[in-house]
Amino acid sequence: MVSLEEVAKLAQVSPATASRALSRPDMVAKETRERVLEAARQLGYQPNQLARSLRQRSSRSLGLIITDILNPFHATVAKGVQDAAEKHDYTVFLFNTDEDPEKERRALNALRGHLPQGLLIVPTPRTRENLKLVANLPTIELDRQSGTPGAHSVMVDNVGGARSAVEHLTALGHRRIGMIVGRLDITTAVERHQGYREALAAAGLPYREELVLPGNHREEGGRVAAHALLSRPPDERPTALFVGNNEMTVGAVLAARELGLRIPEDLSIVGFDDSRWARTMQPALTVVAQPEYDIGFLACETLLSLLRHGKAVQPIRIRLATTLIVRDSTAPPGHASSQP
Amino acid sequence: MVSLEEVAKLAQVSPATASRALSRPDMVAKETRERVLEAARQLGYQPNQLARSLRQRSSRSLGLIITDILNPFHATVAKGVQDAAEKHDYTVFLFNTDEDPEKERRALNALRGHLPQGLLIVPTPRTRENLKLVANLPTIELDRQSGTPGAHSVMVDNVGGARSAVEHLTALGHRRIGMIVGRLDITTAVERHQGYREALAAAGLPYREELVLPGNHREEGGRVAAHALLSRPPDERPTALFVGNNEMTVGAVLAARELGLRIPEDLSIVGFDDSRWARTMQPALTVVAQPEYDIGFLACETLLSLLRHGKAVQPIRIRLATTLIVRDSTAPPGHASSQP
DNA sequence: AAAAAAACTGCAAACGTTTGCAGTAGTTGA
DNA sequence: TCAACTACTGCAAACGTTTGCAGTTTTTTT
Incomplete structure (x- = not known):
């Protein structure tokens, strides 16, 4: 590791001047500066960030x-x-x-x-x-x-995003819409749940606790929750599912497949968060995309x-x-x- | 940021001893060590890695x-x-x-x-x-x-992996097997290409240049290459495709869909590198998985x-x-x- | 032409650790 | 009892920068 001192020596200046030539160029004479820069280039000098940070305390x-x-x-x-x-x-x-x-x-x-x-x-x-x-x-x-x-x-805007997803479903005519919500100690889940409720209310639909299940934010959690929701008797089974994050959506889709439910004929699904997987799976997934x-x-x-x-x-x-x-x-x- | 000196002061020792108490415990007397450790705990001391690294030169x-x-x-x-x-x-x-x-x-x-x-x-x-x-x-x-x-x-083992993929295809009876190979200035592509050739040779099939196309390792490159290969006249079109990396495989699948080719009835595809997408797309993709x-x-x-x-x-x-x-x-x- | 100002440069301290060396106290051996 | 160890601790230097301050030279002003 070549140090500033070596650069300084080669350029025939003090380390102080060499330092300034490199980091506050306008404080040193043009000619000196060029000598230092040239020396630094020649030696392949790279400042030691540790020393610099230590001195500057940041x-x-x-x-x-x-x-x-x-x-x-x-x-x-x-x-x-x-x-x-x-x-x-x-x-x-x-x-x-x-x-x-x-x-x-x-x-x-x-x-x-x-x-x-x-x-x-x-x-x-x-x-x-x-x-x-x-x-x-x-x-x-x-x-x-x-x-x-x-x-x-x-x-x-989790609330708004969730609301738009669920409003899309209500607009299509769904009246039994389930949600896989995620862990309620994470704010995104709470907010998306809130959006879900708002959209239901806006459509004049009741909020039904039994259609809302938590998941652990992972694929497996989504699969389990979806399985539970979709195994309900046909006239109580949700016709649409809103899933609170990308991983759980994968699980939900797999659960639907396992149960032989066709998407979207038997079940509509909207996921939160887009992904390549959502774009290219068949049928391509309707999602709330985040930037x-x-x-x-x-x-x-x-x-x-x-x-x-x-x-x-x-x-x-x-x-x-x-x-x-x-x-x-x-x-x-x-x-x-x-x-x- | 609380420094070692403050810890030392609280423990009524020199900074040197405090340092040793923390990083070479056996060099200091038990009682002293405990005093230092307690002081460090009390102050929430966290060593400054910059200073440490600077001194230790690593x-x-x-x-x-x-x-x-x-x-x-x-x-x-x-x-x-x-x-x-x-x-x-x-x-x-x-x-x-x-x-x-x-x-x-x-x-x-x-x-x-x-x-x-x-x-x-x-x-x-x-x-x-x-x-x-x-x-x-x-x-x-x-x-x-x-x-x-x-x-x-x-x-x-790229060569072996590619060979196993292509041997799988030849074993199924494919005789016109295309490959989307990737950039030949990257060793993985070269090696997988090599495996492809070896498997063809092992099956007694000729290597046909026109069935091998480079791609840029991205989805789009795979799509373009697959499009070109699959647009060949029916009796010259490959019945199977081996694709050299995960991104390009996505493109190849999309190209097949665009051309209305059913997988696997009209076209078999093997990708290199597994992914959730490959597992859950339909039909689920045959792949060479890497650890x-x-x-x-x-x-x-x-x-x-x-x-x-x-x-x-x-x-x-x-x-x-x-x-x-x-x-x-x-x-x-x-x-x-x-x-x- | 002298004084004042500006421009540049170097000295030396500091950042927070670690560590070679030396010093002190306590312990052991003769 | 004294010498030789051993065990522990502290001093001070060093890591490679940056920067306040002061010194020197050059330029500008009067």
């Missing part, structure tokens, strides 16, 4: 903590963050919690030692507590809210501007719009099933 | 450079790496090149400044050159080879043991086996198409 880096890198939604968010960060010459430390609060705690501790300037986090149910580990580190919450008072957040990439990109930009312009007085709460994409998995309820 | 961290975080294959590899690293208390710096050698160069430079102890990289066609930026940083190549002499690598997670995990473990035990004299070259998973997208050639 590290031109950000932490990003997501809950599941294997979920394309999160992977895309991460890419948005990284692209925005790279644009501003920041490095991103990525950690993965697998929805496990303990792993989240470890991640935060590890992160701390690297003195990031800010944090982007997809909260778990214990984040509010864990965030104390990095008190007064500028933080933006992504996708969900931890409930930390005064927290900044970038999310989508995943933008969530990450915008959140990162917001965080960086927060860092530049000092703390905001008001908590920043950004809600991005969702888009209902109607494909082939939704249709009017079939004649086969009796209507109440 | 940073208990690894670099991971992949080409596309949105590709589930790479995301899974990354997860394998991260899990292994976390197990050994290493931090991973993740960078994304989007297959762009220039971004790769930037990533390597950024990485350099963080003094990682090792590097795991999925090479691009320019990696061999770019790696000079981090000369003598212990490095393992993943999935592909850069051609750097003496490089360590962890890959799958993605293991690639990452094993590569990381190997790198870490390399770090512990000094440089290996021999380059390490690990090849993991693939598995042919036969599902519903392959069948004997249909009666509709004439046989040569």
Whole structure:
């Protein structure tokens, strides 16, 4: 590793001047600067970020903590963050919690030692507590809210998205619409559930508890829940299903297939969150699409501007719009099933 | 940020002793050690990794450079790496090149400044050159080879995997088998192509150039190539397709659908690399599955043991086996198409 | 032409650790 | 009882930068 001192020696200046030539070019004479730059080039000098960060007490880096890198939604968010960060010459430390609060705690501790300037986090149910580990580190919450008072957040309009999905179903004539809702200790699930209720109410339909089942946000949870809902007697079985996240939607589709239900003739399905799988499965899935990439990109930009312009007085709460994409998995309820 | 000095003060020892109490416990008296540990706990002390790394001239961290975080294959590899690293208390710096050698160069430079102890990289066609930026940083190549002499690598048996796929097709009776091969400046594509040739030869079938088309490794490239192959006159059209990576396989399936070809009646398809999409599409896709997670995990473990035990004299070259998973997208050639 | 200002450069300290070395106290052996 | 260990602890330097301050040279102003 070639150090600044060697560059300085080659350029016949002091390390101080060499440092300035590289990071505050206008503070040094043109000729000197060029000598230093040339020397640096010749030696292939790359500044030691550790030393620099240590001295400056901050590290031109950000932490990003997501809950599941294997979920394309999160992977895309991460890419948005990284692209925005790279644009501003920041490095991103990525950690993965697998929805496990303990792993989240470890991640935060590890992160701390690297003195990031800010944090982007997809909260778990214990984040509010864990965030104390990095008190007064500028933080933006992504996708969900931890409930930390005064927290900044970038999310989508879950209520509106869910409502548009369910209104689409009611408009098609469905009257028994089930929902697989997710864990109610995660705000997205609560909000989507809320949208579901609102849409039912708007259509003058009663809310029926027995048609709403929780799932664990994974494929298997969706499959189990869908199985339960769809195994009800024909005249009590929902004719349509609204599923609260992408993974569970896969499970729901599989359950429908296992039960020999045709989509959309016997069952309409709307999922939350688009994916290649949803686009290319047959029939193509009607979904509420989220701007995943933008969530990450915008959140990162917001965080960086927060860092530049000092703390905001008001908590920043950004809600991005969702888009209902109607494909082939939704249709009017079939004649086969009796209507109440 | 609470520093070691404050801990030391609270425990009434020197910073040196505090340091030792935390990182070489057996060098300090039991009673002292406990006092220090208690003080650290009380203050919520977390060591400043930057300072530590600076002093130790190494940073208990690894670099991971992949080409596309949105590709589930790479995301899974990354997860394998991260899990292994976390197990050994290493931090991973993740960078994304989007297959762009220039971004790769930037990533390597950024990485350099963080003094990682090792590097795991999925090479691009320019990696061999770019790696000079981090000369003598212990490095393992993943999935592909850069051609750097003496490089360590962890890959799958691409030749064998491709051969098993194509042998499956020949065994079913296919005689006109097309291949969408990928970029020939990437070793995986070359090797899979090689396996394809070997399987044809083993079945006594001629290699026909016109049935082999390159693709750009993305969905669109696969679609275009498949379109071209499948638009040939019926008696020259391949009855089966072997596609060289997961993204292109999606494109190929879409192309078949656009052309109204039924899978597997009119066309058998085998893809390389499994995915949820492949499992759940209908008909479920026959694929050559790779142990993605293991690639990452094993590569990381190997790198870490390399770090512990000094440089290996021999380059390490690990090849993991693939598995042919036969599902519903392959069948004997249909009666509709004439046989040569 | 002298004074004042501006432009540039170098010295040295600091960031928070770790670690070689030396010093002190307590213990063992003769 | 004294020497030689052993066990522990502290001092101070070092890692590679950045930056406040002061010193020197050059330029501008009067």
